Amino acid sequence: MRHPLVMGNWKLNGSKHMTGELIAGLRKALSGIEGCGVAIAPPVIYLDQARHAISGSHIALGAQNVDINLSGAFTGEVSADMLKDIGAKYIIIGHSERRTYHKESDELIAKKFAVLKQTGLTPVLCIGETDAENEAGKTEEVCARQIDAVLNTLGAEAFRDTVIAYEPVWAIGTGKSATPAQAQAVHKFIRQHIAKKDAAIAGQVIIQYGGSVNDKNAAELFTQPDIDGALVGGASLKADAFAAIVNAAAAAKKAG
Numbered sequence: 262m263r264h265p266l267v268m269g270n271w272k273l274n275g276s277k278h279m280t281g282e283l284i285a286g287l288r289k290a291l292s293g294i295e296g297c298g299v300a301i302a303p304p305v306i307y308l309d310q311a312r313h314a315i316s317g318s319h320i321a322l323g324a325q326n327v328d329i330n331l332s333g334a335f336t337g338e339v340s341a342d343m344l345k346d347i348g349a350k351y352i353i354i355g356h357s358e359r360r361t362y363h364k365e366s367d368e369l370i371a372k373k374f375a376v377l378k379q380t381g382l383t384p385v386l387c388i389g390e391t392d393a394e395n396e397a398g399k400t401e402e403v404c405a406r407q408i409d410a411v412l413n414t415l416g417a418e419a420f421r422d423t424v425i426a427y428e429p430v431w432a433i434g435t436g437k438s439a440t441p442a443q444a445q446a447v448h449k450f451i452r453q454h455i456a457k458k459d460a461a462i463a464g465q466v467i468i469q470y471g472g473s474v475n476d477k478n479a480a481e482l483f484t485q486p487d488i489d490g491a492l493v494g495g496a497s498l499k500a501d502a503f504a505a506i507v508n509a510a511a512a513a514k515k516a517g
């Protein structure tokens with residue numbers, strides 16, 4: 262039975278002070294929450310501090326990127342082995358900011374997915390269409406292509422115990438979230454697309470929604486049957502807002 266996962270992607274934000282304060286606030290606000298997984302992905306330089314700060318809590322550690330190589334002459338990169346060593350579990354790959362600013366291709370992202378699986382880490386595969394693609398009615402085509410890069414190279418089994426984050430690019434950081442109905446339609450399409458290869462795998466994969474999720478709109482998004490939590494950017498930088506989103510996911514799980 263799959264469960265919701267709410268994950269905070271801090272992106273390029275934070276400091277030693279902020280990491281300590283935010284995690285202390287989260288621990289307080291999230292104590293006793295059940296039925297919803299929680300993870301945070303601070304910048305890589307704060308992972309070790311964050312690992313100590315979340316120790317003994319239900320908050321899992323995540324990271325925002327990984328290299329396809331495990332070691333060697335790859336200046337500036339961070340490997341899956343290193344992320345595992347530092348205690349990270351959920352690793353975001355294919356975020357639209359990396360696809361856009363770092364020109365990451367579907368093929369490269371599929372390789373990242375593979376190295377994470379080999380290392381025993383959990384990929385959080387971000388997919389989603391741009392505004393222009395949405396306007397052109399290409400949402401399903403784009404999402405299918407981004408999933409197929411993994412499906413066609415690693416097979417449906419690779420999606421066991423993994424996470425997909427549907428993040429329409431036009432909704433990220435804009436304050437303009439997809440409506441619950443819009444998001445549900447795409448999430449259903451994603452699950453059905455994987456189910457064409459393996460229904461059991463499709464049924465257990467966690468499909469998060471991401472894109473301007475906040476403490477006001479989260480509850481309604483989580484009433485949708487194929488939305489399993491959220492990948493949260495801006496609102497994950499405030500303990501109260503992030504905790505409210507986690508609470509909404511836990512309440513939705515309890516209700517239904």
Ligand SMILES: O=C[C@H](O)COP(=O)(O)O
Nearest residue numbers: 270433434472473494495
């Ligand atoms: O990874 C998170 C997403 O990019 C969403 O960011 P946002 O919540 O600031 O729109």
